[in-house]
Amino acid sequence: MSFLRILCFFSLFSITFSHETLNGHVLPRPLIVEYPENTIETHWKEVEEEVKLQCTSWRFTVEANNLSPWKTVPGECVEYVKDYMMGRGYRIDLERVSKEAAAFAKTVELAGDGKDAWVFDIDETLLSNLPYYQDHAYGMEIFDPIEFDRWIEKANAPAIESSLKLYEEVLELGFKVFLLTGRSEKHMNITVENLNNAGFRNWDKLILRSTDDQGKLAIIYKSQKRSEMIKEGYRIHGNSGDQWSDLLGFAMSNRSFKVPNPMYYIP
Amino acid sequence: MSFLRILCFFSLFSITFSHETLNGHVLPRPLIVEYPENTIETHWKEVEEEVKLQCTSWRFTVEANNLSPWKTVPGECVEYVKDYMMGRGYRIDLERVSKEAAAFAKTVELAGDGKDAWVFDIDETLLSNLPYYQDHAYGMEIFDPIEFDRWIEKANAPAIESSLKLYEEVLELGFKVFLLTGRSEKHMNITVENLNNAGFRNWDKLILRSTDDQGKLAIIYKSQKRSEMIKEGYRIHGNSGDQWSDLLGFAMSNRSFKVPNPMYYIP
Numbered sequence: 024m025s026f027l028r029i030l031c032f033f034s035l036f037s038i039t040f041s042h043e044t045l046n047g048h049v050l051p052r053p054l055i056v057e058y059p060e061n062t063i064e065t066h067w068k069e070v071e072e073e074v075k076l077q078c079t080s081w082r083f084t085v086e087a088n089n090l091s092p093w094k095t096v097p098g099e100c101v102e103y104v105k106d107y108m109m110g111r112g113y114r115i116d117l118e119r120v121s122k123e124a125a126a127f128a129k130t131v132e133l134a135g136d137g138k139d140a141w142v143f144d145i146d147e148t149l150l151s152n153l154p155y156y157q158d159h160a161y162g163m164e165i166f167d168p169i170e171f172d173r174w175i176e177k178a179n180a181p182a183i184e185s186s187l188k189l190y191e192e193v194l195e196l197g198f199k200v201f202l203l204t205g206r207s208e209k210h211m212n213i214t215v216e217n218l219n220n221a222g223f224r225n226w227d228k229l230i231l232r233s234t235d236d237q238g239k240l241a242i243i244y245k246s247q248k249r250s251e252m253i254k255e256g257y258r259i260h261g262n263s264g265d266q267w268s269d270l271l272g273f274a275m276s277n278r279s280f281k282v283p284n285p286m287y288y289i290p
Numbered sequence: 291m292s293f294l295r296i297l298c299f300f301s302l303f304s305i306t307f308s309h310e311t312l313n314g315h316v317l318p319r320p321l322i323v324e325y326p327e328n329t330i331e332t333h334w335k336e337v338e339e340e341v342k343l344q345c346t347s348w349r350f351t352v353e354a355n356n357l358s359p360w361k362t363v364p365g366e367c368v369e370y371v372k373d374y375m376m377g378r379g380y381r382i383d384l385e386r387v388s389k390e391a392a393a394f395a396k397t398v399e400l401a402g403d404g405k406d407a408w409v410f411d412i413d414e415t416l417l418s419n420l421p422y423y424q425d426h427a428y429g430m431e432i433f434d435p436i437e438f439d440r441w442i443e444k445a446n447a448p449a450i451e452s453s454l455k456l457y458e459e460v461l462e463l464g465f466k467v468f469l470l471t472g473r474s475e476k477h478m479n480i481t482v483e484n485l486n487n488a489g490f491r492n493w494d495k496l497i498l499r500s501t502d503d504q505g506k507l508a509i510i511y512k513s514q515k516r517s518e519m520i521k522e523g524y525r526i527h528g529n530s531g532d533q534w535s536d537l538l539g540f541a542m543s544n545r546s547f548k549v550p551n552p553m554y555y556i557p
Contacts, residue, residue, distance in 0.1 A: 079346065080382045086354045087548040089387050091394060115347045120356050127358060281354040 078103035082285045088267040093288050096162040104161045104285050108153060114185075116283040121185035124263060124280040125192045131260045133197050140227075140257040141193045142249065142276060144264035145204040145214065147284045149190065150180035150221055162286030175206070178213050182221035186263070186282070190223060199227040199257065203248055203269075205241050205289065206231050241289045246272030345370035349552045355534040360555050363429035371428045371552050375420060381452075383550040388452040391530060391547040392459045398527045400464050407494075407524040408460045409516065409543060411531035412471040412481065414551045416457065417447040417488055429553030442473065445480050449488035453530070453549070457490060466494040466524065470515055470536075472508050472556065473498050508556045513539030 078100035084090045096104050107113050133139045143149055155174040156162060174180075194200055206214055208231045215229065236244045245268065249259060253274050262269065262276035265284035270276070345367035351357045363371050374380050400406045410416055422441040423429060441447075461467055473481055475498045482496065503511045512535065516526060520541050529536065529543035532551035537543070 076379060076382060080379070080386050083350065083353055083383055083550065084386050084390060086350055087387075087550075089390050089547050091390060112343060112347070115343060116350060119347050119351050120354075123351065123356050123358060280356050283350065283354075 074099060074103060082107070085285055085288070086281060086283060088271075088281075090288070092290050095165060096160075096286060098163060100285075101161055101163045104163075107285065108156070108161060113283060117183060118185045120263075120280050120282055121189040124189050124261060124278075127278050127280075128189075128193050128196055128198065128261060131196075131198075134258075135197075137199060138257050139198050140201055140252060140259050141198040142201045142203050142252075142259055142262040142264075143186075143190065144266070144269040144282075145202055145206065145218075146180075147183075147265035147286075148263055148269070148282050149183060149186050149202070149223060150217060151183050152180055154179070154181070156286050166287060172210075175210055175217075176213055178217035178220060180217055180221065182223065183282075187222055189263070193261070194225055198260070200225070201252060201257075202226050202229045203245055204229070204231055205244070207237070208233050240268065241266065242268035242272040245269060246274050249274035249276070341366060341370060349374070352552055352555070353548060353550060355538075355548075357555070359557050362432060363427075363553060365430060367552075368428055368430045374552065375423070375428060380550060384450060384452045387530075387547050387549055388456040391456050391528060391545075394545050394547075395456075395460050395463055395465065395528060398463075398465075401525075402464075404466060405523050405525055406465050407468055407519060407526050408465040409468045409470050409519075409526055409529040409531075410453075410457065411533065411536040411549075412469055412473065412485075413447075414450075414532035414553075415530055415536070415549050416450060416453050416469070416490060417484060418450050419447055421446070421448070423553050433554060439477075442477055442484075443480055445484035445487060447484055447488065449490065450549075454489055456530070460528070461492055465527070467492070468519060468524075469493050469496045470512055471496070471498055472511070474504070475500050507535065508533065509535035509539040512536055513541050516541035516543070 078097075081090075081097065081100055082104075085093070128141070131139065146152055152171075152174065155171065159167070159170070190200065202218075204214070211229070211231055214231065218226075218229075230248050232239075232244060236247075239247075249262075250273060252259060259274070259276040261278050261280065263280045263282060264270050265282040266289045267281065268289050270279035270281060345364075348357075348364065348367055349371075352360070395408070398406065413419055419438075419441065422438065426434070426437070457467065469485075471481070478496070478498055481498065485493075485496075497515050499506075499511060503514075506514075516529075517540060519526060526541070526543040528545050528547065530547045530549060531537050532549040533556045534548065535556050537546035537548060
């Protein structure tokens with residue numbers, strides 16, 4: 024609200040000043056009520072609105088999977104992405120996608136043969152790496168796998184609370200839960216530890232990249248793993264992931280749920 | 291900008307009033323600079339911001355295909371959707387998706403055998419029915435197929451300019467263009483007339499719903515039609531549509547481009 028304070032004081036001085044100079048004129052003279060539009064503050068507000076408009080459009084392009092593979096958040100949108108991630112925008116979006124996923128899950132008629140499955144990605148879907156990205160410019164820095172591994176090895180990533188709620192609802196309904204992550208098998212133990220620390224329990228299978236899977240595009244690796252599940256007789260009803268490469272490809276789920284993530288892109 | 295004028299004048303009076311009453315107090319007393327936060331205008335601004343936040347979140351849920359089949363725009367978001375559709379937000383989003391699609395199209399290496407294809411949906415992708423929806427509460431009214439047919443039969447829907455530009459670029463690059471629409475075959479002539487009026491030329495095939503296709507979900511009907519193209523040897527590189535049912539299903543294109551549309555949903 025400090026902006027409003029500054030604006031109002033600034034306008035107060037502008038109007039006072041106008042009164043003084045107007046005494047020397049008769050016609051034409053500027054209308055006092057038009058004065059605030061010409062202040063620097065108003066112009067600054069317009070610039071801010073324009074950045075918001077453009078960066079919201081950029082974020083839409085990301086979330087609708089329209090953007091070509093992108094490496095980093097555009098510089099002009101870093102403040103916008105920061106405000107979104109740290110503010111209510113991200114939380115509201117997370118809650119909304121979990122709510123929609125839970126509503127769908129409740130409509131599924133489970134066969135009762137233990138073959139009805141839900142697939143979850145891990146990073147930015149169940150666990151949040153936001154504390155890491157806070158220290159790395161919210162996605163404006165090029166991804167550093169060594170630094171990121173150090174963060175992962177702390178097993179300190181908090182749960183995304185709305186996803187934990189969905190996860191528990193899905194389990195409660197009787198789905199088998201598969202965790203399908205791009206993390207390497209060398210991080211198996213630390214990932215289990217982190218998931219447990221964050222409150223995740225009772226998954227059916229945790230699938231990480233084996234040495235054979237290294238170098239594959241995520242969309243291929245994940246499709247292959249889902250394909251194996253289907254060959255084992257599972258019906259994948261729902262799939263939650265923050266990347267479109269979690270959701271598209273082949274052996275797709277009946278419904279997919281795109282968890283918001285404007286910080287990075289995995290092909 | 292009239293809002294800013296009102297706010298500034300209101301604040302001016304508030305501050306003046308504060309000065310007078312403060313003379314009677316010593317301590318504790320409210321800081322003058324905090325005063326504007328308590329005005330009705332500020333409260334109204336906060337409500338407006340909250341609606342914007344919630345409806346932006348709703349729009350992202352729609353555009354990322356997270357929302358269960360929905361019938362109408364929620365009442366509290368009608369003003370928001372109107373502002374978006376009539377303002378720069380929609381235009382910027384349209385331009386961005388066309389720009390991304392064109393950038394992708396240029397990266398495709400065409401075989402030169404005339405089998406490289408691009409699929410376009412028609413309504414809200416190439417042609418805009420916004421004049422119709424302006425008269426029908428921007429999607430808050432339940433869809434009325436009879437009224438909508440009357441509008442279609444006028445052949446008056448304008449081109450979405452950024453889509454027309456993409457359409458011409460894609461043709462120029464050498465793609466075969468297929469128009470795949472949910473419109474009925476009885477509207478063949480009127481649709482051709484409207485497309486021509488709006489500047490669209492030289493498509494390879496215009497596919498409309500035959501009597502056999504009536505009653506099928508759009509996602510099935512469109513997948514079947516794409517499947518036929520593939521059987522005829524076409525490679526579908528790109529697909530532009532405002533509905534996820536234009537883009538998902540089977541026989542999917544290599545890349546799809548979700549054109550924004552927060553006004554209606556077709557399963």
